[in-house]
Amino acid sequence: MKNIYTFIILLIPSLFAFSQNSLRLYYNSELLGNDDSIYFFMDSSQYIAQYVQLAVENISDNNINVKVKKTEISVVPGTENSFCWVMCYDASVLVSTKYITIPAHSMNSTDFYGEYYPKGHLGTSIIRYTFFDMNNAVDSASMIAVYVATPVGIEELVENNNILLYPNPTSGIANLNLDLKNDLTLEIFNSLGAMVLQENILNNSIDLSILPEGIYYYRIKENNQIKTNNILVIQK
Numbered sequence: 001m002k003n004i005y006t007f008i009i010l011l012i013p014s015l016f017a018f019s020q021n022s023l024r025l026y027y028n029s030e031l032l033g034n035d036d037s038i039y040f041f042m043d044s045s046q047y048i049a050q051y052v053q054l055a056v057e058n059i060s061d062n063n064i065n066v067k068v069k070k071t072e073i074s075v076v077p078g079t080e081n082s083f084c085w086v087m088c089y090d091a092s093v094l095v096s097t098k099y100i101t102i103p104a105h106s107m108n109s110t111d112f113y114g115e116y117y118p119k120g121h122l123g124t125s126i127i128r129y130t131f132f133d134m135n136n137a138v139d140s141a142s143m144i145a146v147y148v149a150t151p152v153g154i155e156e157l158v159e160n161n162n163i164l165l166y167p168n169p170t171s172g173i174a175n176l177n178l179d180l181k182n183d184l185t186l187e188i189f190n191s192l193g194a195m196v197l198q199e200n201i202l203n204n205s206i207d208l209s210i211l212p213e214g215i216y217y218y219r220i221k222e223n224n225q226i227k228t229n230n231i232l233v234i235q236k
Helices: 155-157
Strands: 024-025 029-030 034-044 050-059 062-074 078-086 101-102 108-117 123-133 136-148 171-174 184-189 195-202 205-207 214-222 225-234
Touching: 024 136, 034 050, 050 062, 050 101, 050 123, 050 136, 062 078, 062 108, 078 123, 101 108, 108 123, 108 136, 136 214, 155 171
Parallel strands: 034 136
Antiparallel strands: 024 029, 024 050, 050 108, 062 101, 062 123, 078 108, 123 136, 171 205, 184 195, 184 214, 214 225
């Protein structure tokens, strides 16, 4: 069930200080702020799971019985998501029926998995995972997984990197290191797979300031054939 798929992450710090609650979350050994977001990119044509594994730390002086709640903030129709905590639950389960006792000043780094199956569907699904004290639900920690299914897998995006749009992230004007001898077209898609920009490339710079902050997928066509594609991040 837990098939590993290549991913890249963009960690967005919380606007607030780390929670003073008893629980803390870690991803790849990095401490997360409450509701920090992690982005996962995957090929929408793949029918294997993209999953996130989190570590949960109890920083209090007491043992805590921890349960997990899944909140589907936004989910692409036709996709499927689930999670494991003690046991692996059906996609319809939003709150774990089981709990794990995490001793005082200890960490559990092996028992939680959030799983996402694009099942051939493009777009972005946003899911919050909240870990809470079953005896005091206010004492909690949460993170947000943003699963982005693109038309092409991330390995192909990285390998097909002979043409670059830079800087990336960009806040407005982006540059292209390419030969302008041929008929070239730039196409940019948002995280839902909708084209938001299409224009002929006439010089080596392009103004992207009209696009809001976010994660985009772009491709460049040469004589109507796809020449390169990649991920573009816009930050302002």
